[in-house]
Amino acid sequence: MAALLRAPLSSGVQLASKLSENESIDMPFAKSTISINDRRMKQCKSLSTGLIVRGLNQSNRRHLAKASNDSMDIESTTVAENKVVGRNQGIGGVEVLKNRFLEFKESNYLSNSKHYEKLAEAQEPKYFVIACCDSRVCPTKILGLQPGESFTVRNIANLVPPYEHGPSETTSAVEFASTFSSIRDIVVIGHSKCGGINALMRNSGDNGKCIEGWLSVAKSARITTEAAYGYLSFEKQCQHCEMESVNSSLLNLLTYPCIEKKVTEGVLNLHGGYYNFVDCSFEYWTLDYRPELEGGSKYGFKNHSVWR
Numbered sequence: 396m397a398a399l400l401r402a403p404l405s406s407g408v409q410l411a412s413k414l415s416e417n418e419s420i421d422m423p424f425a426k427s428t429i430s431i432n433d434r435r436m437k438q439c440k441s442l443s444t445g446l447i448v449r450g451l452n453q454s455n456r457r458h459l460a461k462a463s464n465d466s467m468d469i470e471s472t473t474v475a476e477n478k479v480v481g482r483n484q485g486i487g488g489v490e491v492l493k494n495r496f497l498e499f500k501e502s503n504y505l506s507n508s509k510h511y512e513k514l515a516e517a518q519e520p521k522y523f524v525i526a527c528c529d530s531r532v533c534p535t536k537i538l539g540l541q542p543g544e545s546f547t548v549r550n551i552a553n554l555v556p557p558y559e560h561g562p563s564e565t566t567s568a569v570e571f572a573s574t575f576s577s578i579r580d581i582v583v584i585g586h587s588k589c590g591g592i593n594a595l596m597r598n599s600g601d602n603g604k605c606i607e608g609w610l611s612v613a614k615s616a617r618i619t620t621e622a623a624y625g626y627l628s629f630e631k632q633c634q635h636c637e638m639e640s641v642n643s644s645l646l647n648l649l650t651y652p653c654i655e656k657k658v659t660e661g662v663l664n665l666h667g668g669y670y671n672f673v674d675c676s677f678e679y680w681t682l683d684y685r686p687e688l689e690g691g692s693k694y695g696f697k698n699h700s701v702w703r
């Protein structure tokens with residue numbers, strides 16, 4: 396069956412404009428000062444709500460957090476204030492994330508308020524994406540997934556344990572995802588140079604207890620790869636295993652009664668994906684599950700394509 400399973404290798408503005416370089420503004424809240432001269436902004440703390448909303452219209456204000464506990468002293472920075480200091484100038488660490496969040500808010504959230512108001516009520520994701528933790532593999536970025544569009548779980552080596560594995564973050568995510576009638580496609584995404592798969596193939600036992608235990612989920616993919624491609628270089632074997640493990644995960648998805656039922660009913664499709672960030676290509680294939688088939692494999696693949 397391994398051969399059959401093998402897929403081919405192969406994301407306040409007005410305030411700034413009215414100020415000169417050396418001006419500063421006392422904000423209408425205690426401890427709130429914006430210093431323009433040194434491009435440094437002190438954190439704004441309000442006395443009551445913890446929020447600075449000047450410069451935003453009523454609609455935008457509704458989107459700000461409603462933290463109003465008088466006993467709390469909440470630091471807050473607005474989109475407009477962020478613009479005043481100039482983004483990303485001589486900053487690092489979490490400050491970068493703050494600026495990116497505020498930029499997202501300004502350019503995306505506030506300008507698509509109706510969409511986000513709807514999302515605040517409920518999510519109806521179209522996809523369930525299972526990807527690796529690897530920082531180079533960002534499914535929302537490479538596939539252009541927007542907030543509300545994809546239910547996502549990421550783990551070491553993008554593995555899906557079988558149903559019998561029991562509770563884990565991934566198995567619970569699979570069960571949760573199955574409750575969304577809006578999800579019609581599950582995509583397991585493997586990738587090039589996967590550290591998790593490399594460790595799986597090395598099988599040295601020198602990883603941490605948790606890593607070793609997790610990687611054992613894909614033991615069959617390693618064995619299959621070694622049997623079929625043991626003559627290849629270790630790097631090539633890893634490449635094959637990166638795909639074999641995706642297929643193993645697709646089959647494991649079928650061990651979940653809630654998933655198998657939907658796939659059989661034709662309301663859910665299981666897809667494999669392989670993101671090669673070395674040459675920036677993406678292979679895609681679909682699991683062809685035919686439970687009614689007698690005397691042959693119930694599994695196959697279709698719709699294979701490579702996006703370059």
Ligand SMILES: [Zn+2]
Pocket residue numbers: 527528529551552553586588589590591592
């Ligand atoms: Zn990986």
